[in-house]
Every structure is written in C-alpha cells, then in structure tokens.
Amino acid sequence: MTIKCEDIFKTSSERDGPIRTVLTNGVAGIGKTVLTQKYTLDWAEDKANQDIQFIFPFTFRELNVLKEKKFSLMKLLHHFFSETKGTTYNYDKPQVVFIFDGLDECRLPLDFEKNKTLTNVRKSTSLDVLLTNLISGKLLPSARLWITTRPAAANQIPPEYVHMVTEVRGFTDPQKEEYFRKRFRDERQASIVLSNIQTSRSLHIMCHIPVFCWITATVLEDVLKTREGGQLPKTLTEMYIHFLVVQAKVKKVKYDGGAETYQYWRKMTESLGKLAYDQLQKGNLIFYESDLTECGIDIRAASVYSGVFTQIFKEERGLYQDKLFCFVHLSVQEFLAALHVHLTFIKSGVNLLSDAQSKSKLSELLFKDNAATKFYQSAVDKALQSPNGHLDLFLRFLLGLSLETNQSLLQGLPRQQDSCSKPKQKTIQYIKKMITKVSSQRSINLFYCLNELNDSSLVEEIQKSLRSGRLSTNELSPAHWSALIFILLSSEENFNVFDLKKYSASExxxxxxxxxxxxxxxxxxxxxxxxxxxxxxxxxxxxxxxxxxxxxxxxxxxxxxxxxxxxxxxxxxxxxxxxxxxxxxxxxxxxxxxxxxxxxxxxxxxxxxxxxxxxxxxxxxxxxxxxxxxxxxxxxxxxxxxxxxxxxxxxxxxxxxxxxxxxxxxxxxxxxxxxxxxxxxxxxxxxxxxxxxxxxxxxxxxxxxxxxxxxxxxxxx
Structure with a gap:
C-alpha cells in the first residue's frame, strides 16, 4: 500500500486504532530526511495537516552532540526551539508531532529495558532516558512520533512501541527523468544525460536513490563540460570516486588557475579521510574544533576545506554558538573513512581495523597476499560485529577500493603496486562463507559487498541462498527485499530468462x-x-x-x-x-x-x-x-x-x-x-x-x- 507523505499518521481500514509511532525505513540517500522536511514545510505553509498544532523536528546527529548533558523535555524544546520558552502548553496531545530523523546515526544507548520510567516533562534526566520514555509512550503518551532509519538500525526500537512501519523506495523511473530534466535545464544536455543513464543498467538502477542522482548529475555534468567520455560508473565505489575526483578538478580550476596541485589535493583528502574515520569510530557526525585539531586540521584550514569542497564538507551555523562542521551526507563520510583506512594500509601496512595495530616491516606485510587477505577479512568481521550496521556502507566502499581499476581513478593518491587478485578471490570466498553463517538481514550487505567486488557469481549465490533456506524469504523485511532487488538488478547478470524456482517458488x-x-x-x-x-x-x-x-x-x-x-x-x-x-x-x-x-x-x-x-x-x-x-x-x-x-x-x-x-x-x-x-x-x-x-x-x-x-x-x- 502506498502512503502519501501528508497522510503518514492517518488511520486506514486495515488498522483498528490510532497511529502513535511511525518507523520509516530506507537505505542511505533514499530521501528519508527530505520526506520529513517536506512534511514539516507543507504544514508550516498551511498546505496540509492543519489539525496539527506543533511539529518538533530533531535529528539524531544534533542530539548526539548533547549526549553528555541532562535535559527535561521542556528544556530540550527550549534549547532547539526558542519560541517555546515561557509557554505553558500541554504537549501531550495528538496534535503534537515529534520527528526524530536518522536513528542509524544515534549514538545513545536507547536502553528500553533498564532505563527508569519518566512521566514528568519538567524533570531533568539523561537524553537517553528522555528519548526511551518518549518513544515507549510513558512520557507524552498521546503525542505522535515519526522516526526514520536505515534498515540495519531499525531493531533498536522494540516492535511493541511501533504502530506502523513504512519504507521509502526512492524515485520511480518517471521521477528519475524529472529530476535530471530539472537539473539540466538545457534540453539537449538533459537528453544526453538521460541517454547515458538509461544505457547503463546498473547506473539506471542506482539512480532510484536520490543522493545517487545528485552525485551522478555532478559527475555527468563534468563529463559534458570536459568532453571526457569513458565508461560510466557501475558500482557505488566507482561513483563516489568519480565524485571525489570531480570535486578536486573544480578546486584546481576555481582556486588554482588550472595548475596541477596534487600535493595540496592529496593533503586535503587525507586530512578529511582521517577526520571521517576517527569520528565515525566515535559515532560523531558533527564535529567541534577540538575534533578537527585531533586530526591535524586547524579551524582556518577547515573553513578553507568547506569553501573548496563545498559538496563534500560544510560548516554548520545557526544551531549553536560554537562553530561546527560536518560532511554533506553520511555516505560521503563513510566513503572518505574507507579511503583513509585503505590508504593507511597501502602506505604503512597498518590495519586500523585490527585491535592490535602493530606496524610490521613493509617487506613482510605490506603487499603480501596473506596480509591483504587478513586486512579485508578483518573489515568484514568488524562490520558484522557492529550492532546497528553502522559500518555496512563503509565496508562496501573499502572492498570496492581494493580493486586496481578503482585505485587507478584516484589521481594523485597512493596505489598498490602489486596485483591484488589473489586477496580479492580469497575475500570473495570468505564473504560467501559468512553469508551462510549470518542472519538474512546481515547477509544482504554481504551481497552488496560481492557486487562492489564485481563478483560474477553474485546472482548464483543469491539464488543458492534462497533455495537452501539460508536466506529466508519469511525473514526479509520490505526494506531488505528492496535491497536484494537492487543487488540483482545492478549486477552484471543478464536476466534474459527469469526462473522463479531459482529463488523461491512462491507468490x-x-x-x-x-x-x-x-x-x-x-x-x-x-x-x-x-x-x-x-x-x-x-x-x-x-x-x-x-x-x-x-x-x-x-x-x-x-x-x-x-x-x-x-x-x-x-x-x-x-x-x-x-x-x-x-x-x-x-x-x-x-x-x-x-x-x-x-x-x-x-x-x-x-x-x-x-x-x-x-x-x-x-x-x-x-x-x-x-x-x-x-x-x-x-x-x-x-x-x-x-x-x-x-x-x-x-x-x-x-x-x-x-x-x-x-x-x-x-x-x-x-x-x-x-x-x-x-x-x-x-x-x-x-x-x-x-x-x-x-x-x-x-x-x-x-x-x-x-x-x-x-x-x-x-x-x-
């Protein structure tokens, strides 16, 4: 059933009672944040839901910054929404909506079992206790909540506290076309871009995710300007590499007069990569000056970076007195974090993902098959150990960067000199082995990883897992089905003949x-x-x-x-x-x-x-x-x-x-x-x-x- 954004809390004939809490799933960049913003904007402009009196939109990345402080619900509202100060309004009403965007970015424990009960909106407590009581309905039981998340983190909310689960599936084919025609006003350019996208099946499928459309448009815009043809990106990693290279070229032309400045570009990329990885490990998505200093970036350099890499790194203003920075999208931070781990291993032989980060002699470690294999296998293990899947996309990028073809695209950055074909094959076999040992939800990302490694047996592995019952169709959520379809369609497999029995002989x-x-x-x-x-x-x-x-x-x-x-x-x-x-x-x-x-x-x-x-x-x-x-x-x-x-x-x-x-x-x-x-x-x-x-x-x-x-x-x- 399709639900319009403005009807997210409206009851239907299929439901008995009112909807209090809605959990919306969707992969990275699919448009969850934009959806909540549209809901809020339509309400503010008197276009929809005029029965609602207040909408309070929060993002978990903003709340993470305050995780060490104590708040009552009223003080939290005063902190973010100064207009609420001095009011005595009772917020425990169905006409009040709280939006919490990006549960997958949450770095609070959200311990629903052990946290104490809180019913008083004026009593101060930890942010974790405050949120668990609000979500469970012990605090403001009549208010409505809308929570968005990537699928892997959805299990942080106990199902008994969720009244409806929805999924954002991204752009339809007509919406893709509409996006690119609006982005490229020139009719001839728009037609060229659409033709390029439609002739590449993998790229066409990827563009059902709006953030990919944005990145794709940026890359193809550069192709049209420079008339540099070449093969279009087929995987997620390729697309982000092209995007990063385009930003470097913009910097070179705009700020360096077209001069080759690989040294500065390399320093900037490596600095931002270190920042991305260190803060991803800590769970930070918004950074203070002190965070930047730890990574060797002073505040002045950070301002330059945000001015140069405008579509990668930006300076936040308005919410706080302190100057804050963040990456324009979490997926960009995850890509740069993977690039940092990859470059560190190439240059020094240090595996940042290993608990014992001992540096061995380069001759013994660096380009040896066993070392590289252990490096990539440890990355797989690390991602699978993540409780909310926050390293899933990072892993896909890291494995994609292991391919020589992708490394050749990273102009001015170090590359592996030896062939990595043997570690690649061993990593593929290891991933296939792990697919048989993990849950259906976890195995989905491993299939994505095989796709990034251009594994030709990808579709066969999916079919085998479905037929054997290891990948149970009963266990897959709608979001995971969407992910599985995305993997199948973006693979190199030619689906001239589709045989349902190879997957599951069921309706x-x-x-x-x-x-x-x-x-x-x-x-x-x-x-x-x-x-x-x-x-x-x-x-x-x-x-x-x-x-x-x-x-x-x-x-x-x-x-x-x-x-x-x-x-x-x-x-x-x-x-x-x-x-x-x-x-x-x-x-x-x-x-x-x-x-x-x-x-x-x-x-x-x-x-x-x-x-x-x-x-x-x-x-x-x-x-x-x-x-x-x-x-x-x-x-x-x-x-x-x-x-x-x-x-x-x-x-x-x-x-x-x-x-x-x-x-x-x-x-x-x-x-x-x-x-x-x-x-x-x-x-x-x-x-x-x-x-x-x-x-x-x-x-x-x-x-x-x-x-x-x-x-x-x-x-x-």
Whole structure:
C-alpha cells in the first residue's frame, strides 16, 4: 500500500486504532530526511495537516552532540526551539508531532529495558532516558512520533512501541527523468544525460536513490563540460570516486588557475579521510574544533576545506554558538573513512581495523597476499560485529577500493603496486562463507559487498541462498527485499530468462521480485503456487514502457478465470510486447475466454497462446473465435489439448481457418473428444485456400480423411 507523505499518521481500514509511532525505513540517500522536511514545510505553509498544532523536528546527529548533558523535555524544546520558552502548553496531545530523523546515526544507548520510567516533562534526566520514555509512550503518551532509519538500525526500537512501519523506495523511473530534466535545464544536455543513464543498467538502477542522482548529475555534468567520455560508473565505489575526483578538478580550476596541485589535493583528502574515520569510530557526525585539531586540521584550514569542497564538507551555523562542521551526507563520510583506512594500509601496512595495530616491516606485510587477505577479512568481521550496521556502507566502499581499476581513478593518491587478485578471490570466498553463517538481514550487505567486488557469481549465490533456506524469504523485511532487488538488478547478470524456482517458488517471492521480472525477456513462473493475486501485479508491469517481457509461462498454478481476466487488462496495453503466453493447467473455463479474445483482437504482438489441460469446452472456443478471426490478431500457434472439446469446436475452428484474417499456423487438439464427424467439419476449413495452417496435432480421429483433404502436416499421437 502506498502512503502519501501528508497522510503518514492517518488511520486506514486495515488498522483498528490510532497511529502513535511511525518507523520509516530506507537505505542511505533514499530521501528519508527530505520526506520529513517536506512534511514539516507543507504544514508550516498551511498546505496540509492543519489539525496539527506543533511539529518538533530533531535529528539524531544534533542530539548526539548533547549526549553528555541532562535535559527535561521542556528544556530540550527550549534549547532547539526558542519560541517555546515561557509557554505553558500541554504537549501531550495528538496534535503534537515529534520527528526524530536518522536513528542509524544515534549514538545513545536507547536502553528500553533498564532505563527508569519518566512521566514528568519538567524533570531533568539523561537524553537517553528522555528519548526511551518518549518513544515507549510513558512520557507524552498521546503525542505522535515519526522516526526514520536505515534498515540495519531499525531493531533498536522494540516492535511493541511501533504502530506502523513504512519504507521509502526512492524515485520511480518517471521521477528519475524529472529530476535530471530539472537539473539540466538545457534540453539537449538533459537528453544526453538521460541517454547515458538509461544505457547503463546498473547506473539506471542506482539512480532510484536520490543522493545517487545528485552525485551522478555532478559527475555527468563534468563529463559534458570536459568532453571526457569513458565508461560510466557501475558500482557505488566507482561513483563516489568519480565524485571525489570531480570535486578536486573544480578546486584546481576555481582556486588554482588550472595548475596541477596534487600535493595540496592529496593533503586535503587525507586530512578529511582521517577526520571521517576517527569520528565515525566515535559515532560523531558533527564535529567541534577540538575534533578537527585531533586530526591535524586547524579551524582556518577547515573553513578553507568547506569553501573548496563545498559538496563534500560544510560548516554548520545557526544551531549553536560554537562553530561546527560536518560532511554533506553520511555516505560521503563513510566513503572518505574507507579511503583513509585503505590508504593507511597501502602506505604503512597498518590495519586500523585490527585491535592490535602493530606496524610490521613493509617487506613482510605490506603487499603480501596473506596480509591483504587478513586486512579485508578483518573489515568484514568488524562490520558484522557492529550492532546497528553502522559500518555496512563503509565496508562496501573499502572492498570496492581494493580493486586496481578503482585505485587507478584516484589521481594523485597512493596505489598498490602489486596485483591484488589473489586477496580479492580469497575475500570473495570468505564473504560467501559468512553469508551462510549470518542472519538474512546481515547477509544482504554481504551481497552488496560481492557486487562492489564485481563478483560474477553474485546472482548464483543469491539464488543458492534462497533455495537452501539460508536466506529466508519469511525473514526479509520490505526494506531488505528492496535491497536484494537492487543487488540483482545492478549486477552484471543478464536476466534474459527469469526462473522463479531459482529463488523461491512462491507468490510472495514473485511479488517482491517483479522489478527483476520486468527487466527479463522470458519469465518462467510455472508450478509456483501462484493465484489470481499475482496476475493483478503482472498486469501492472505491462503498463510500463520499460517492460522487456516477450515470453510468460504461468502453467500449473491456480490462477483461475479471475486471474486471467486481470492479466488480460495488462496484455491489452499498447506497451505490452508479449509474444508467448502459456496458461496450461490453471483450472480455466469459458469465463475468461471473452477477455482472451479481446486481447487477440487488440494485441498484435501475441504469437503463441497455450491453454492445454484446462476445462474450456466448446463454449470457450466459440468466444475465442472472434479474436482469432480478427484482422488485428497475429496469433500463429494455439494449443487447446485436453479441454473436453467436441465436434462443435471443430466446426468453429474450421470457420476460423477459412477466414483470410486468420494467421494460425499450428493448432494442437490432442486428447479431446473429437469424432469422425468433427474431423469432416474441420476438413472444410483446412482445405480452404485461405487456410495458413502448417501443423495440426491431434489424436483419435480418422487419419485417412485428414490426409485425403489436406496438405497440412498432421502429427498423430
């Protein structure tokens, strides 16, 4: 079910009581923060939710700065919202909304079990106690809360305190196009950019995340200006490297007059990388002057950095008296942190992720296979030990940076001199082993890691894990399903043939994997326990101009007539290019045949229709005949085996074959109730000059009569 932003707290027929706390999931950069900002702005501009009296938006990164201080709820409101000072308003009302953005950035314990109960809004306590009581409803039980988070951190809130879980899924294909057309006002440039994105499947999929659209636009804008072609980024790491290099080029042109200043660029990158890693380890996302000093950056240099790397590092103003700095997005900090760890290992052999960071001789450690393998394996272990997944994206970047192709893009920065192919293969094998040992939620990020390493067996590993039950479809949340689909679509695997049994032969798996089905040319969905519900969703994908399906096998399911009727609505869409449709053994009767006839009359792409082993009977053939005789029908192969057909159907089909508009070349009538009288009726149509039939498959009829009247090839069983 889709929910509009402004309706996030509105009850529906599916819920019994009011919604107090909403938890919104979404991967990094998907637009969770923007969504909460839009909700607040629409309210402030009197566009929506005018029944709400107060909205108090907080971010966990702001609250982290205050984690050592004590506040009452009223003092906390006064601290962030000075307008509340001197008021006596009772905030325990449904008309009050608290927004807490970025739970994954929270560095408070949030100990719901051990924290003391707090019910007084004027009593001071630790920020941790204050928040756990507010979220659990012990404090201001009538107020509403909206919490956003990356999926890996969602379990920090006990499920009993969450009344509704939603997911931000990012841009649809039309929204991607709208974004880039607004970003590139010049129509010619916009068309070039969109063409580049659409020709790269991995890049097109990545751009469902708005922050990737922003980064992609920045990179492609540089490509258009400098006319430097080259291959477009395929992975997350490649995209961020390109983005960083573009920022360096902007600095070179804007501040250095085009001169090569790799020394300064290298110093700036390494300084920001150290800051990013040190503060990520501490859980800090906003930095004081003292934090910068620890990393060898003075306040003056920090101001220069924020002026030069304007799309990477910025200076915060307005909230506090102290001057504060932060990275423009958490993913940028995670990338630079991974770059710092990577460069440290290359230059000195020190593994910052190891508990014992002893520096060995370079000749013994630095470029040896075992050392590199241990380095990357320790990174995997460290990320898996993270309780809220805060090192997941960091790990993906670090592994991506291990590739020689990515290192070559980092102009002016140190590179590994020896080949890292052996450590890469050992790391891939280690990740595959860990996939079998961790939960479904944890394994999702490991699949992402394989994608960053360009592992060709990625899709096979996912299929294997699903089939074996190690990656249980029952355990996957909607957010994790989205992540799995993203991985599948952004991999190098060619999905010409999608076989649902390779994942999970279930309706739930099909509905989740529809985006993958849409990119395939053939979808094998037979014997997968599908019902009419599946047909509703399959019909929708035919409405998309990006749907590639030309062959669909739905045999041996339980679609029934209602399902086929739903499917026909999609098949009649002009965007539909389906050529082959198999509906064998689905308990179909004549009830769906009027709709199938309409498809034949309007959908010129369909060439093969298989309806074997159903319960159609003669009345169904009569309904189909209108479509088969239509000038619009291009159907060449019709299979009607074992459908209780009699000589009545033979007369109807004879008439169809006699029409000039009929395109039938193959007709299968095996295992029906055709008698000699039916054969004679059929022979009339078969002997017509208009008949185009080349192959007739049949049983239990007079072979002599058929051979005597036809030039058609007859196959007897």
């Amino acid at each position: 739930e798996a099909l509905l989740r994997l529809l985006p993958v089905v849409k990119t395939s040319s053939t979808a094998l969905l037979s014997d997968c326990k599908l019902t009419d519900r599946s047909c509703l969703f399959l019909a929708n994908i035919f409405n998309s101009p990006l749907c590639n399906l030309i062959e669909l096998d739905l045999s041996n399911n339980n679609l029934q007539d209602s399902g086929v009727i739903s499917l026909c609505a999609g098949l009649q869409n002009p965007n539909c290019q389906l050529k082959t449709l198999r509906l064998d053994q689905n308990s179909l009767t004549n009830a769906c045949c009027q709709d199938l006839s309409s498809v034949l009359s309007t959908q010129s792409s369909l060439r093969t229709l298989s309806l074997n082993y159903n319960k159609l009977q003669d009345s169904a053939v009569k309904l189909l005949s209108d479509g088969l005789s239509s000038p619009q029908s291009k159907l060449q192969i019709l299979r009607l085996e074992k459908n209780y057909l009699t000589n009545v159907s033979c007369q109807i089909l004879s008439s169809v074959l006699s029409t000039q508009s009929s395109s039938l070349q193959t007709l299968s009538l095996n295992y029906n109730l055709l008698q000699d009288s039916g054969v004679k009726l059929l022979s009339v149509g078969l002997s017509s000059p208009q008949c185009k039939l080349q192959i007739l498959r049949t049983t239990h009829i007079n072979r002599h009569d058929i051979h005597r009247t036809l030039q058609t090839t007859v196959v007897f069983l």
